[in-house]
Amino acid sequence: MIARVLNFFFVGLAALSCLALYRVSENTRVANMELASVNRQIAQEHSTMSVLQAEWQRVANPGRIQKLAQAYLGTNDTPVMELSSFEMLPRRGENPLDSNPVQNASMTAPVNGNANLHLVVANRN
């Protein structure tokens, strides 16, 4: 009697195992299909991003922006003269010259419209 019960139990267990195996296999197949679809979408998006990056570089080309600035903003190429760097500016309350000696600059920078402004070099070492 016990043997018969055990027999039916293990046969049932075997049948359930087969079903479980089939279910796992089928789920895996479906998941792979979905994954492949998502990967295709990702590849498509990468491709689109790649195209957009290239297009951005083209529209942000300095030559193109210069032409647009001249045409629509009326700006022109102006001479650049960097007089100092941000780090060289004195902080609030500081004595800008400290005790450093003042030296004349190697040349005077042209200052349009303000002929009274002179530039000197301060040695900050």
Next chain:
Amino acid sequence: MAAKPPTTIQRRIVVAAGICVLAFTFVGIRLVDLAVLKSRRSSSIVADRSEAPVVRADILDRNGRLLARDLPVFDLYARPRDFWDKAEAAHGLAQVTGVSQTRLARAFAGKHNYVLVAKQITPVTREKVMHLGLPGLEFQASTKRFYPEGDARPVIGMTQAVSGGRGIAGIEKGLNAQLTAGKPARLSLDMRIQYTLLHSLDVTRAKYSAKAAGGIVLNVNTGEVLAMASLQDPKRAGYDPTRNIMAANDYELGSVFKIFAFALALEDHTITFDTTFPVGSGFKIGRFTIHDAEHMPAVMMAKDILAESSNAGTAQIALRSGPQRQRAWLQNLGLLQSVRTEIPERARPLYPSNWGQVETATIGFGHGISVTPLAFVTAAAEIVNGGRRIRPTFLKQAGDRRGEQILKPETSLRMRELLRYVVTNGTGRNADVPGYDVGGKTGSAEKNEGGRYIAHKLLTSFCAVFPIDNPRYLVFVMLDEPHGESAVMALAGHTAAPLAGDVIAHIAPMLEMPPSAVVPVPAKGNS
């Protein structure tokens, strides 16, 4: 009582049970394998498959700006027999793709079952074609090399005009193996500097109606080429916008070559800054007399000979070195062989096979020898960077790449003083930039045509180094046949020197180079 032996039926039952146990054990193992082990392997396999197929790699500038990329395009094919109305199909496709409607109509009416409608259409055009709703269309995926910025075209080069084509010029050819393998190339070029140089050259070339213009910006400590531009007059015969004249063309550069004669003389202690030479009435050597284009004093010190660019004085200085020493010196600076870089464009220098006294004198002031501008800037950088060898490169580098010592550091220091003197007291005045101590040398070389030097056809150039006390960058600019208001106004001091100064003024802030510290002091009377 002895146990009865098993009967046949019992043996069969045992065997059958054993087979069942084995079968279900196998099922159990397979279950574990599928549910646990294979799921891990599958995810890695799927991840590998998800990576895009290898296409030709990108080319980027040193800041990551895109210079070249393969973009997806499609070749459009059609099966005309699937069209309901071939004429309407031809009209719709012609409107969207831009191809000839007549050609399409003729092709659709013909006997071919498969017609190529358009090659390399963009994804946007593909969407428009699909919106036509025509049957019988097929898209074959392909790639096309796209160059968003044309400013560095002679350096970047190009590929064959087919999908997956190999490089045929410039970086595309020089780094073809790397790009084909899918490894991006990060160049030393800075497109901000490149554009600035190109724009300044373009404006100046147009201003002086020059036949061509070119420029190079080089890091003297790493050999990195930050910018290299070549421009030609589009109206001239033989116009080729893709030709890299700075790497592929030889030029007799003229007086900028005096840098090497003076460096050699200082290295060998054959002169000092104050050594005097008679130059006023020219210098006679053999049956030739070397004259200066401008009036010079009767006697000049060596430093003024360079500052005022006297050929007669320089010839005498070069002769103190002698032919053998001069030739060995130029060889050591790399000026007697072609420069090898990542780009295939290069040219062998031209110099006399018989190198005698006359040749030594003329080569001293830059005539009788032709080199590429790239070779010249490399040698000039070695003079000013402490006297150490560098190799020019178009790939981004890190750190100081100076090599062996090829001239004494003291010589390099003296040369820097001299070059600064040229700008403060000589022909290079127009190259100076407030806040950046620029040193340099002008060159106004008469061009050689048919064995004769033509007085009104000049190749003007300026070689600038900044900041002169601790050089980091060298800027070389060149104008081919500039036309000034007068002969004097066409010289380098009035054409190439201000061009170099303009370039330096614009690029120095981009290169994060602080100027000398300046403090504005209002004059008396201002509040």
